[in-house]
Amino acid sequence: MTMAPNDRGANETVFTLEATQLKFGNGAVEELDWELKRLGLRKILLVADPRLRRLGMTERVTDIIARAGVEISVFENILVEPTIESLGEAAAFAASRDVDGFVALGGGSTIDTAKVANLIRSHGGAIIDYVNAPVGGGRKPPSPLRPLIAIPTTSGSGSEATTVAVLDIPELKMKTGISHRYMRPTLAIVDPELARTTPGAVTASCGLDVVCHAVESFISRPFDARPRPATPDDRPPYQGSNPVADIWSLKAIEFGGRFLERAVRDGNDLEARGTMMLGATMAGIGFGTAGVHIPHACAYPLAGLKHSYSAPGYETSHNFVPHGFSVIVTSPAVFRFTYDAAPDKHIQAAELLNAGPIANPGRDTLPDTLIRLMKAVGAPSGIAELGYGEEDIPALVQGALKQQRLLVGAPKAIDAAGIEAVMRQSLRNW
Structure with missing residues (x-):
C-alpha cells in the first residue's frame, strides 16, 4: 500500500544507490581512449601520481589519451595524504586550464586531488567553503561537475567509487573531508596490471x-x-x-x-x-x-x-x-x-x-x-x-x-x- 507523506512518520523510508560506472579487467586501461570519445571530451587535465612516471605508467596513459585526439594538461604535484594547501595548488592549476574533463591516475590521494580540482574548476570558491561542517562551510556544489575518469593504481581506497575527498588541515591538526554526490567519479577503470608494482x-x-x-x-x-x-x-x-x-x-x-x-x-x-x-x-x-x-x-x-x-x-x-x-x-x-x-x-x-x-x-x-x-x-x-x-x-x-x-x-x-x-x-x- 502506498503511504501518504504524512503517514510515513519521523524516520527515513527511502534509500538511494548512485554508483560510479565500472570497467574492470586486465588491460582495461587500453580502452580509455574509447571512453574519452564516448564522453565527448576534447581537453582533459590528467592528475597523476608523480611516482608513476618512472614506471612508464604516465607515458602509457598520455599516449592512450593522445590516441583519442584529446588535448592533455598534466598535474603531478600530488602529496601522499593531501593537505588543504596541496589541494589548493591542484585547484589553482585546474582553474587556469581550459578543460572539459579530468582523468585521475594513482591511488586515493591522487583521485581525491582530482575530485577537489574538478570541484573548484567547475564551481569556484575556496576549498574550506566545501569542507564538511563544523570544520568548514559545508557548501553544496549547485550542479554536476565535469566528467572525471578515475584509474586507481592501488588496491585500496575505493575513492574511484565514492563521493568523498579526504584532506589534512595541519593548522587544525586534523583530517576531514568534502562529501557530495556530485564528487563521485563518472567512470572507474580498474586494471589489475596497474597494481603490480605497489609495495x-x-x-x-x-x-x-x-x-x-x-x-x-x-x-x-x-x-x-x-x-x-x-x-x-x-x-x-x-x-x-x-x-x-x-x-x-x-x-x-x-x-x-x-x-x-x-x-x-x-x-x-x-x-x-x-x-x-x-x-x-x-x-x-x-x-x-x-x-x-x-x-x-x-x-x-x-x-x-x-x-x-x-x-x-x-x-x-x-x-x-x-x-x-x-x-x-x-x-x-x-x-x-x-x-x-x-x-x-x-x-x-x-x-x-x-x-x-x-x-x-x-x-x-x-x-x-x-x-x-x-x-x-x-x-x-x-x-x-x-x-x-x-x-x-x-x-x-x-x-x-x-x-x-x-x-x-x-x-x-x-x-x-x-x-x-x-x-x-x-x-x-x-
Missing part, C-alpha cells in the same frame, strides 16, 4: 582500508533509523546500511579475507591484487551509500594530530599515518563496543574474513579476527606504534567528536567517554 606495505594499508570500509558499512546504523530529511536534497550521501549496500560490502569483506594476505606477499599475483582492487571499488560502492563511522572518525585525528610515524613502503620525505592503518587500529575496540547493536552482523563479517564458520562466536569474534589479519599483513599493533600515548587521548577524543557526519552512522551512539575507552583499548591491540 607490499602499501598494499597492506590499502587492503585494510578496504576491509574496514566494508565492515563499517555493513555494521552501520540502518537507513530507516535516520530522521527523514526535509527534502531529497538534504538526504546525506552516507544513508546507513541497507539491503543493496550490504551486498557490495559483504563481497568486499569476503575478498579481504581470501586475498589480502596473498596480495601483500606477491605483487605478481594478479588474481589477488586484481580481486583486492575490485573489492576496493565494491567497498566504495557499499560505503559510498551506507557510510563509515567510528573507526574513520577516530582515524582523522590519528592521522592529523601528529606526524611522527614513518610509513613503510611509501616514497615520501614526510612522516604520516597511511589511511588504512589509521582506521584499522581502533576497529577491534570499536566492534567490541558496537557488538550488542547487531551481533549477527558482527559474526557474519568475522566468518567471511575467516573464510568459514567460527566456533563459539561472541563479542570478541570480529575483533580477534581483525587482529589476526592485522598481524598477518604487518599492520601497526595500535595507536602507540603510531606515536601516541595516554597523554594524547584527550586531544584525539576531541578530534573524533568533530566528525559528527560520521559518528551519526554508528549502529550505537557513542560519546566522549566511549571514544576515550576505544582509544585506550587501542593503544596496543597485542
